[in-house]
Amino acid sequence: QLQLQESGPGLVKPSETLSLTCTVSGGSISSSSYYWGWIRQPPGKGLEWVGSIYYTGSTYYNPSLESRLTISVDTSKNQFFLKMRFVTAADTAVYYCTRATRSGSHHPDFDYWGQGTLVTVSS
Amino acid sequence: EIVLTQSPGTLSLSPGERATLSCRASQSVSSSYLAWYQQKPGQAPRLLIYGASSRATDIPDRFSGSGSGTDFTLTISRLEPEDFAVYYCQQYGSSPLYTFGQGTKLEIK
Numbered sequence: 001q002l003q004l005q006e007s008g009p010g011l012v013k014p015s016e017t018l019s020l021t022c023t024v025s026g027g028s029i030s031s032s033s034y035y036w037g038w039i040r041q042p043p044g045k046g047l048e049w050v051g052s053i054y055y056t057g058s059t060y061y062n063p064s065l066e067s068r069l070t071i072s073v074d075t076s077k078n079q080f081f082l083k084m085r086f087v088t089a090a091d092t093a094v095y096y097c098t099r100a101t102r103s104g105s106h107h108p109d110f111d112y113w114g115q116g117t118l119v120t121v122s123s
Numbered sequence: 124e125i126v127l128t129q130s131p132g133t134l135s136l137s138p139g140e141r142a143t144l145s146c147r148a149s150q151s152v153s154s155s156y157l158a159w160y161q162q163k164p165g166q167a168p169r170l171l172i173y174g175a176s177s178r179a180t181d182i183p184d185r186f187s188g189s190g191s192g193t194d195f196t197l198t199i200s201r202l203e204p205e206d207f208a209v210y211y212c213q214q215y216g217s218s219p220l221y222t223f224g225q226g227t228k229l230e231i232k
């Protein structure tokens with residue numbers, strides 16, 4: 001059974017960098033059938049796609065966040081990563097790592113989710 | 124950007140009743156790229172419906188999706204106690220690549 005597990009600091013200071021890791025178990029991150037992504041949810045609010053990556057390293061970012069984002073992958077460790085620079089209180093959210101299944105050149109929905117990790121931006 | 128508007132914001136029904144949730148897009152969305160998710164408190168969202176009308180793995184057949192163009196519907200034929208949750212629609216393909224509706228809360232009447 002595929003499992004995704006987020007890890008990283010739960011508290012980040014304003015203007016610093018948020019760094020999260022998603023560890024994939026029960027399946028290979030190097031499969032050509034999947035894309036891997038990050039979605040966030042501010043407390044009590046809705047869902048926002050952050051960005052996605054393919055095992056080759058190709059990335060797709062939400063334009064509203066792109067200037068502050070880096071998503072990367074380490075296939076040898078079956079992990080992918082999120083770095084978000086210059087965070088503010090507005091970046092406080094539960095961050096989920098996800099899997100999207102490829103359909104041709106598309107990857108339209110998220111069929112596996114991690115349990116999520118709350119990241120609070122505060123001094 | 125395609126904006127997805129879900130209605131109603133809150134739906135109050137009793138177990139056994141039928142639930143109809145709406146998702147309206149600001150521009151046409153390919154039916155292949157419209158999904159629905161269920162989220163219970165403290166849990167990650169779960170994929171229910173993909174391609175507007177296909178049930179995801181292990182999703183009961185009381186859940187069904189329909190629609191095309193700009194109007195999509197999630198129907199729960201007979202509500203079970205475990206169905207009371209928040210439901211989100213999601214589109215793929217327009218920049219940003221994925222957007223979600225604001226959610227419909229289905230609560231017990």
